[in-house]
Amino acid sequence: MSSEIFFQDATRLAELIRKREISPVEVMQAHLDRIEAIAPKVNAIVTVADDAMKAAQAAEAAVLAGQTLGPLHGVPFTAKDSIDTAGVPTQRGSPIFKGRVPDADAVSVARLKKAGGILLAKTNLPEFSYWIESDNLLSGRSNNPWDLDRTPGGSSGGESAAIAAGMSPLGLGTDLAISVRGPAAQTGIVSLKATHGRVPMTGIWPRAPRRFWHVGPMARSIRDLALAFSQLAGxxxxxxxxxxxxxxxxxxxxxxxxxLRVGWMVGPGFGPVDPEVAATVQSAAEALRSVGCIVEPVSIPALERDFALDVFNRLHVMEMKPAFAEATAGHAQDELYKMARTMLALPDTSMKDYIDAEQAAERLRDGYAEYFTRYDALITHVLPIPAHKHGVDTFTINGETVDARYLQGATVPLNVTGLPGISMRFGTSKDALPINVQIVGSWQAESTILHIASLLESVSPVRDQHPKL
Incomplete structure (x- = not known):
């Protein structure tokens, strides 16, 4: 019965609780037991909330008393350890912030609680939420539940691993360039990076460069993303x-x-893509055609003129580096992990390059705006390869050798432009690893891409598959 609980999605758990077919205490205990059983293998959980069971008992009492219940009443959720949680440590993956306990919840956390959700735990991340692997000096390295020798991604890698492994049904991650969509792809769950600004970043660090940062839901089903987003937005x-x-x-x-008119592409403009991943994108496109969408291959010339990853790199270093410098001032080098050291050592962007990059970002926005006059959505890959081994810095993808930054080639355009995107599984690699696709919509068009994602989910060849731990 426990496994039937911890692999249910949040929507189903909430329904069972409302119908009194299961109690919030049973749901919480099942997830606490799951954490105890597998947490050492995966290392996704940083801190379990001390009052999680007490909150579940209060939620059960409310059900029995016939009180009005929120849409997530009694459902546990987790949050990345860069997101403030009142009374529960938020340590940002760094010894510098060890033992830091916020006085107030981030707005996103407060909104899930208002909907009846119960904070279960905080999840692992890279130092300062900055890299594509979740590893740091404070809480160590997270592992992918599909293959413990591989990464669950970053920067919301602990969150993705926890959900994929059944330790949490729903979570909050943050996304600067890849960080809710990439980890979802590496562990085969779903995530939503909404239009920039749809969900407030209040109570989350770092804030700079805030115009690229997003906070968004990570879950086990598309309906969970829709439910969580309905509570988070505004x-x-x-x-x-x-x-x-x-x-x-x-x-x-x-x-x-x-x-609905849907275009699909794997390039040019994103960097090299593994043939298995490209084939999965095409399969997803064909599946959408089978359920009534008008689907065709497309290109977006703006992505070929201005490589979004290069644009992002020239902009964000100029804005993020001072935040790192301020946070680390007065601290010894042995308190800094490799990504903080890397960021602080990067050369400043010249003003000319910064202005050129700003203009390139405008051209990218214009290019997408023109595309969405003709199409309702775009299907791409999320990552150019499935989940990779820990600590790899360079990759040979479809015959081309690139560094690890190139894994962000298809995700970072949405941070530069602020467009919404969903990451969802639609395939499996030859090594039995998940392969996700990305569904991109126009600004404020979350309803459209959630609908398309639900259509794709209904014909998915990989529904309800979970790692065996």
């Missing part, structure tokens, strides 16, 4: 980027009144 009066008043209701993710 202004908070503190994050000025979170100004959109566009309403989102998870109950209205449904068919449009005409066939």
């Amino acid at each position: 202004p908070d009066g503190q994050d000025a980027f979170a100004s959109s008043t566009v309403q989102f209701d998870a109950g209205v993710v449904r068919s449009h009144d005409r066939p």
Whole structure:
């Protein structure tokens, strides 16, 4: 019965709790038992919330008393350890912040709690949320539950591993260039990076460069993403980027009144792509055609003119490096892991290069704007390869050797432009590893891409597959 609980999605758990077919205490205990059983292997959990069971008992009492229940009532959730949680340590993957306990929840955490969710635990990340592997001096390295010798990604790698392994049904991650979508792809779960500003970043560090940072849900099903996003979206009066008043209701993710037009591509403009990954993208496109979408291969010339990863690198170093310098001032070198040291050693971007990159970012936005006059969505890969071994710095992909930054080639354009994207599994590699695809929509078009993702999920060849630990 325990395994039937911890591999259920959040929507189903909430339904069972409302119907009194299962209690919040049983749900919490199943996840605590799962954490105890496999946490040492995966190392995804940094801290278990001390009051998780007490909160579950209170949630059970509310059910028995017939109180009005929120849409996530009694459902556990986890949060990346860069997201503030009141009374629960938020240590940002660094000895510099060891033992740091916030007084208040981040807005995203507070909103999931308001919906009835219960904070279960904090999850691992790279130092300062900055790299594509989740490893640091404070809490060590997270492993991929599909293959412990491989990474679950970064920077929300602990979150992706926890959900994939059944330690959590729902979580919050953050995304600067890849960090909710890439880890989801490496562990075969789903995630949503919404339009920039749809979900406030209040209570999350680092904030710079805030115009590229996102916080978003990670889960086991597309309906969970829709449900969580419906609770997370909206202004908070503190994050000025979170100004959109566009309403989102998870109950209205449904068919449009005409066939949806969807383009698919794996390049050019993203860097090299493994043939297995490219084939999965094409298979997803063909599957959408089979359920009534108009689908065709496309290109976006703006991505060929301006390589988004290069644009991002020239912009974010100029803005993020001072935040790292401020956080590490007065601390010994042995308190810094390799990514903080790398960031601090990078040369400053010249003002000319910075301005050129700003103009390139505008051209990328214009290019996508033109594309979305003709199409409702875009299907691409998330990562150019499946989950890789720990500590690899260079990759040979389809005959081309590139460094690890190139794994962000298809994800970072959405951070530069602010477009929404969903990462979801649709294939399996020859090594039995998940392969995800990315569904991209126009600004504020989360309802459209969630609908397309739900169509794809309904015909997926890999539904309800879980790692065996």
